[in-house]
Amino acid sequence: MSALIENVTCKFCGCLCDDITIEVEGDRILKAKRACPNGRGMFLNYDSTYRKPLVDGQVVGWDEAVSATVDILNEADSPLIYGLSSTSTEAQRKVVELADRLGAIIDSTSSVCHFPTSLAVQTVGEATCTLGEVKDRADLLIFWGCNPLVSHIRHFSRYSANAKGMLTPNGRKDRTVVVVDVRPTQTAKTADRFLQIEPGSDYEVLTSLRVLVQGKNIEHGVGGLSSEQLQELAHMMKTCRYGVAFFGMGLTMTPGRNYNVAELFTLCAELNRYNRFSVVPMRGHGNVAGADQVLTWLSGYPTAVSFARGYPQFGPGEFTTVDILSRGEADAALIVASDPVAHLPWMAAKNLERIPTILMTPTTNCSSKVAKVILPTACYGIDAPGTSYRMDNVPLRLRAVFPNTRPTDEEILSRIIKAVQQC
Ligand code: SF4
Known part of the structure; x- marks a missing residue:
């Protein structure tokens, strides 16, 4: 028996169309009425079976995966946190908190678009x-x-x-x-x-x-x-x-x-x-505008921010991900809701293979191939609610069309923040 859920927001691109009607049956999405081909692809390709964390290619429990993540981040001298453009604003706040705690460099996908x-x-x-x-x-x-x-x-x-x-x-x-x-x-x-x-x-x-x-x-x-x-x-x-x-x-x-x-x-x-x-x-990813907003509220700068000295420093060309990775300056990476291997220049993407990389994303992507730890968190706007900023910086609510069965980015980041050592 299928059910209709109305006024769902599509978070695929910066338009954030909030008039989509989703037809669901069990844990499958059958139709996404009014969504364009790009949005339809996102909804119809939702994979409810992608829910097991991996460490070194082995299926593990969430506790073990979080513990492996914490170990990598604690051992790193110069961790890089990258992505943010397809997660919620609530999770983006947590990412900035984690970067501050670790003394990490944080950069969103904005650094390669707007x-x-x-x-x-x-x-x-x-x-x-x-x-x-x-x-x-x-x-x-x-x-x-x-x-x-x-x-x-x-x-x-x-x-x-x-x-x-x-x-x-x-x-x-x-x-x-x-x-x-x-x-x-x-x-x-x-x-x-x-x-x-x-x-x-x-x-x-x-x-x-x-x-x-x-x-x-x-x-x-x-x-x-x-x-x-x-x-x-x-x-x-x-x-x-x-x-x-x-x-x-x-x-x-x-x-x-x-x-x-x-x-x-x-x-x-x-x-x-x-x-x-x-x-x-014309902002691309569904919440890339939110990443700029949140980083600016919390650090004063929109992206390319280093907390290594205990306070935020802005460094276009210095703390931007392509430059950090191409120069081999990061010794660990946490990728949140993005796919750098698919989108960054070859020299930068290649260096992600050399360092321990943690990937937090609701779907498999090209970066899954190089990640040491994979955290298959919930997809905001499909199996978790959240907030996203449209391309004109208007915040909109993302509805969940399924009950939440996977932990969200926000929940996992909160656990990591509690467990990592303050730098
Ligand atoms: S992909 Fe963009 S334009 Fe298409 S339905 Fe989703 S938000 Fe709207």
């Missing part, structure tokens, strides 16, 4: 808004270096291009969509204007737009765009009612990085002299 965004916020600030405002008010949407029709599939229908809101009752007909990217994408095909720029020219194009918005003239093309294209975009930005620029890793992880983002932030802030204009980063 870290330049955090650096730009620190430099020039961010004129931003919620996705609710986008839905209700925005008549100009710019997608820069991102492809939401592939990465955030319901973004258009729930919040942006196609959504019908208070001042946009006709949805797509009430909005102009511009895509700026280095190549044609699926999102570009649906845009009113697609501006194909040369790779690595984002900073120059953004600076040129600032010049034009300030009323000065540019007679030549920049970054593969003609002066007419630049002037038209600047005019659209100045004359719309409410503009929003969304941007992705095509801006943050290309040459210029935080300078690109700071230039976009400055452009959007300056446009507020003429109308309302906001900027929103």
